[in-house]
Amino acid sequence: MHDKCGQMDVNKMKLYTFDVAPNPRRLKLFLAYKGIELETIAVDLGKKEQLAEGYLAINPAGTVPTLLLDDGSVLTDVIACCFYLESQYPDKPLFGRTDMERARVLGWVHKIFVQGLMAVAEMVRNQGDFFKNRALPGPRDLEQIPALVERGKLRLGDFYALLESQLQGGDYLLGDSLSMADIDAMVVVDFAAWVKESIPADHALTQAWYERVKVELGCL
Numbered sequence: 238m239h240d241k242c243g244q245m246d247v248n249k250m251k252l253y254t255f256d257v258a259p260n261p262r263r264l265k266l267f268l269a270y271k272g273i274e275l276e277t278i279a280v281d282l283g284k285k286e287q288l289a290e291g292y293l294a295i296n297p298a299g300t301v302p303t304l305l306l307d308d309g310s311v312l313t314d315v316i317a318c319c320f321y322l323e324s325q326y327p328d329k330p331l332f333g334r335t336d337m338e339r340a341r342v343l344g345w346v347h348k349i350f351v352q353g354l355m356a357v358a359e360m361v362r363n364q365g366d367f368f369k370n371r372a373l374p375g376p377r378d379l380e381q382i383p384a385l386v387e388r389g390k391l392r393l394g395d396f397y398a399l400l401e402s403q404l405q406g407g408d409y410l411l412g413d414s415l416s417m418a419d420i421d422a423m424v425v426v427d428f429a430a431w432v433k434e435s436i437p438a439d440h441a442l443t444q445a446w447y448e449r450v451k452v453e454l455g456c457l
């Protein structure tokens with residue numbers, strides 16, 4: 238829907254999501270920080286609602302979140318949803334203020350997804366009954382590979398080392414202000430708690446950063 242000035246009314250969007258899962262949580266924290274309210278429809282992953290025919294017709298990948306725009310466009314990746322919403326709601330920027338800052342935030346968001354979130358996902362999904370035959374998200378059944386739990390743990394250790402090293406440069410991952418990179422990295426730390434992993438005790442900069450970001454995002 239467009240208003241009289243031809244602007245798209247972004248509040249007519251619908252968000253399909255399941256707040257406790259890590260990717261939806263990235264988006265939830267982004268929305269909360271920026272004060273964006275959207276109509277939200279819960280897709281219960283515990284009940285495998287993401288695999289229901291009706292939902293797959295909207296997002297064939299069978300993942301959450303999915304952002305459905307008023308014109309029928311669909312965005313199925315957190316980074317795409319956030320990047321789009323940032324352009325519609327520029328206040329309290331989470332992707333920097335200049336082209337170079339935007340590029341740096343995107344680079345870190347990518348790194349955190351691949352090296353952090355995927356490392357923990359390897360650990361979470363390749364053990365236990367809940368993810369039996371569901372080792373990757375989406376409609377395809379895939380067997381667990383227990384060796385990936387150990388590999389995920391090693392990768393997570395490298396990820397924590399990366400955070401500690403980056404935080405030598407400032408209070409936040411990209412200098413002196415909060416960005417999407419901080420939200421994503423905090424979500425990875427909390428996701429790792431699902432498999433009883435935490436920030437190593439000797440990573441003082443990361444410990445302090447985690448507490449700071451939690452307060453700033455109202456996650457107490």
Ligand SMILES: N[C@@H](CCC(=O)N[C@@H](CS)C(=O)NCC(=O)O)C(=O)O
Pocket residue numbers: 258259260261282287299300301302313314315316371373374375376
């Ligand atoms: N490409 C998506 C990935 C989203 C994703 O993997 N979401 C998980 C929840 S964290 C999911 O929907 N899992 C469904 C399943 O396990 O079948 C994004 O970046 O947002």
